[in-house]
Amino acid sequence: MTESDNPRGQAGLAALEARLRQDLAWLELPARAWTMPRTHDGQAVLDVAVIGGGMAGLAVSATLKHLGIQACAFDQSPAGLEGPWATTARMETLRSPKQLTGPALGLPALTFRAWFEAQYGSEAWEALDKIPRLQWMDYLRWYRQVLDLDIRNGHRIEQVLPRADNLVALSMTTPDGARTVLARRVVLATGRDGLGGAYVPPLADSLPRRLWAHSSDEMDYGSLRGKRVGVVGAGASAMDSAATALEAGAASVDMLIRRADIPRVNKSKGAGNPGLTHGHYGLPDEWKWRLRHYINSQQVPPPRGSTLRVSRHASARFNLDCALDAIDVDGDVLRVRTPKGVFELDFLIFSTGFRIALETRPEFSAFAPRIRFWRDRFAPRPGQEDGELSDSPDLGPAFEFQEKTPGACPGLSRIHAFCYPAALSHGTVSGDIPAISDGARRLGQGIAGLLYQEDVELHYAALQAYAEPEVFGDEWVPAPPPALES
Template sequence: MNPTTPSSAGLAALEARLREDLAWLELPAKRWIPERTLDGRSVMNVAIVGGGMAGLALAAALGHLGIDAVIYDQSPRGFEGPWATTARMETLRSPKQLTGPALGLPSLTFRAWFEAQFGVEAWDALDKIPRLQWMDYLRWYRDVLDIDVRNEHRVTAITPRADGSVALSVTSPAGSETVVARHVVLATGRDGLGGPSVPAFVRDVPRRFYAHSSDVLDYGTLRGKRVGVIGAGASAMDSAATALEAGAASVDLLIRRADIPRINKGKGAGNPGLTHGHVALSDDWKWRIRHYINVQQVPPPRGSTLRVSRHANARFNLGAPVIGIEQVDDELYVSTPKGVFVLDFLVFATGFRIDLASRPEFAPFARHVRAWKDRYASPAGDDDIELADSPDLGPAFEFQEKTPGACPGLERIHCFCAPATLSHGALSGDIPAVSEGAKRLAQGLAATFYREDVELHYANMAAFAEPEVEGDEWTPAPPPPALAEREAK
């Protein structure tokens, strides 16, 4: 089968198989959570902020447990997450066979979706998953599971309340509204609790001279320009390659290290033991493992690096951290230990920072969130700002109060995005273990709902009166003859 001409018949057959799989597993479970109202308004069970892969996987996992969830996403339909917007890689880093958000269902995997349309031979020939094809798969995932996603809905404020609910201020093309949920989950991606990280030395540089690798940017505007890319990770290579392919006059990668990392230590650590066991480790071991991975850094994918190096006007400048930047007319003089680079534009591939205070929608609760730096002092020499700023999460990914009692209802907001990694492991955004993370959080929420309504569930159990035995299934036997004779005497 030609992999460029998908088979709609094959996909329809897969969807029928998925429906059968779900039916055999008795999924989804019947809805069991009692409806609630507040001030005459319906209270939703779970509101998820973010309709990317993590949000979809969680909504599906909740649905399987009989729990309704609504997703709010600010993007237009089909453009949730970074895949079709700010991501610039040609293919995913993850091996194609990883099951991603399939939740243990073979017929829900990318492989099943791909083979149903393009065939086994095309799957065997596939090296890595094309980025836009992954987005197509996620669109199908949403549709085939009938997940409730409200697109072009921006959450502008999240306010925990003492009455057992969380209020969300939401704006959409229809206007502004306030909705109320019993629990809110932040499935907001890499920059989920902050934003792009840029060095302090760029503060005085006019914004027209630079962008972060996660910014929406028309790389066609870089045609003919001398571009500098700061960093050596995957996003640096993707940004550099995109600029070169758009016709940049040159691209200088300014790389702090003397060599580019070559070994993905996180991949080497990946196994079911870590997936399920990280959450139960001591603080020391959690910090030690995640700090080691941070220090070693994840190397850029080989394909992404070759995509850059095949251009003669690409230069890899090792041992060249940026010391300072000076604007001279319409040029940037970028100083490094290797010399001064004269550039027209800079792209910062410098990752993300955790900073709840920088996000207006988190203002009602940001100052109350307990971070790891509030509970743990790192060993000398193992300081790590990213880890220190990570939220200290409870067993259901819930935020915890820095000062007990200072922010009632904070525990009803759950962090299912990258900053949850130190508390729970890499379960809340990366493809390898996102299903396990979604199931862990869904099960935690199910337990919480039951505990909160246990009196009602007990009353329902006591009132349950559906007979399984009618009383006409047997005839009572008479007393034994010997006993009857003795009683007659």
């Protein structure tokens, strides 16, 4: 639905924004600024720098602002294109149920539903099945604007450097040239691939790059018109990539699916409840691992709608029990060898997920070797081995990195990983829609406590110097002394 179809939209949004302002005023939000200003060599120091202006970065920035903490977020994308929603995501609708409150931080007027109904009405909401992907991006743009969050676009982080003087330096390129920003705390709100990147199997290493892509790559699917396309995988992104290729005019799409069947049940959905959200961090290591490994091993099924979006095309083929054995290149043709035979393809899309690999990210090179990962401290039971979990960082209560060798990297704990790889330590509160507000508040409150504790002497001095009178001495008349008895 476009604005031209919806003349009530702007008036409805204006009324909703007025209500939100009133709600915030009633809750005394944002809190007054209370952190101690800090400078270094004449340069102002941020309380918190947030890397990433997508959904997680917005939720964190809003939380910190409401807590009275100075925060600034930096994102490499142009304004309005943060995160995957309007760039690399290819689903028609979100996979999450529409009623989830997402990054609203407990504020009803900040929910997607409030934003949607203000423009289109309650009947349209009831008729809505799932949230259209691009409409979700419009909502996030509004979220940023209505909360007046400080997001700097076109800022690409080149290096994150923890220092021994209790500061973290961020070297970045900006629209105005190179710049270094200093912050007391840094939050990595860097998304699904935030601590690594796309994973492709080793057999892709020898393939010409023009003949394949990862499902998370930005690419023109129109270039696949008339081509024989293979898609490796059976998850949501595999279905979305296959459907997009078919809709763009691909001659055929072969889904190459390693498993004997496509997963049917979303186990992670069955695990979602406030008890797990708030209790995961405090669980024994064995239970954390057991829960996350079970969900990983069962895998998340593709959405029904995404699967039907593929199967409605006669030229789509679902090839089960079809692991990749080898790939030969003959000019511009890929011959993919599998247990089911050889597939001749013109292009291959790997929908094979992401990996945690900080060592592959130049911006993290100053501290990546010093981080303590779960593999450094926990050995799973036989049969529960899991590479993703082993590679996950072992995070503290405020999502902070911890040193593998104490004292080897001063300042490392000032960097907080609020992205998907935090799931083993904290549960799924830092990357997905269902519990993103809970995670943002946990992080924000943790950082608030750390900032106060570091400056407790200064806060105590400010307490002693506080001299705003509430009683002035003219509120009473001293009683005369009692008369002496004769």
